[in-house]
Amino acid sequence: MPIVVKLDVMLAERKVRSKELAEFIGITEANMSLLKQGKVKGIRFETLASICAYLRCQPGDLLKFEPEDTAEG
């Protein structure tokens, strides 16, 4: 998948726990874990907006495009 989720990096930078963020945006911890690992097929704008609001960041800080030939995993 050429879209890489950098949520774990932002969580570490903001010193926010996954559980805390999951509660704020209203998704399960299991789904939060899958999102952090990039093992989801998509993310709703609503979820993205909530994450950005909580972590005070931009969508670009959470997602990165890496072309297939240079993408890791």
Place this chain on the structure above:
Amino acid sequence: MPASLSPPAVAADAIDRPARRLSRTCLVLAFVLVPAVAGVLALGWPESLSSAMPELGANVDLANLPRWRSGLIFVLALIPALLMAAALLEAGRCLAAFARRQYFSAETVRHMRRFSACVFWAAISGVGVPTLVILIATTAGPGPATLTISLGSDDLFLLLFAGISWQIASVLGRAVALAEDHAQIV
């Protein structure tokens, strides 16, 4: 907002209550159908068979058929009812899954496909069984035997219904795949 596939409660109520009732009806009919057909056939034998198949009753003395032939005809005559009972059982299970609000699951698709297949084979047996019964009954006596195959509008409608329900099961299968995709969007 939590990621969920659950429909609104009111809409779900409109589905699960009738589904539960229909499921129970199908399951009761599934268990009653074969004993009922067997009972009607056995109690009125052989008139019950000749009234169901007038062309047979007119040409063959069913009362004087050898016992094993009568037994075989009796068992064969139950096959369409057995297949319809199996179809009703599958329909009942599918509707029971709907009543549990499992609308888009592999289980409902499997039951729907089995229902269609049973209806299809019931329609086929509805054509094939009378032919076999005639074959078994007429070869018992002396003289030439005439084999007839009759395909009525009932059989054609049943085949059409089986095809339509199979197609609906395929669409439901596609919906299951979409629901699984949807579940992976957070």
